[in-house]
Amino acid sequence: MDGVPPARRAIRLFPDYGRDWPLWENSTPTWDVGYTTTPDMYGLSEDLTRDMAEWNAHWDANFDPFDGWKDDAVRERWRQDGAAIAKRLQAEVADFADVSYEPWPLLGGDE
Known part of the structure; x- marks a missing residue:
């Protein structure tokens, strides 16, 4: 079935340094979406998009790779x-x- 996207996509949700969005998806030869994705690529609601941006910013501001979390x-x-x-x-x-x-x-x- 060359040229046919996968029946189910697999979206990964996790933060990473230097990224605005914690969304990732592995491309395949028939489904080239890159690796980093954005809410608009999935048609996400404005509320979820906003909350996801705040969640990612909260992590970025409060987690240090060497010292860990600012507090519990x-x-x-x-x-x-x-x-x-x-x-x-x-x-x-x-x-x-x-x-x-x-x-x-x-x-x-x-x-």
């Missing part, structure tokens, strides 16, 4: 907001994609 309350707020955003994202793209939520700043030694 900031980390917990980011954790709760991220889980809610992941659920909302899955609901908005349910017709064509699955979401993999990968909150790496909450894992391992970054806690």
Whole structure:
């Protein structure tokens, strides 16, 4: 089935340095979307787009790769907001994609 996009897309949700949006998707030979994606590529609602931007900015302002989180309350707020955003994202793209939520700043030694 050359030239046919995948039946289900796989959107990854996680923050990374220097990126405005925590959205990622692996391209395939038949589905070249690049690696970094944006809310408009998925037709996301204005509310989710705004909340996702705030969640990403909150991480950027409060997590240091060497020192970790500024404090536990900031980390917990980011954790709760991220889980809610992941659920909302899955609901908005349910017709064509699955979401993999990968909150790496909450894992391992970054806690």
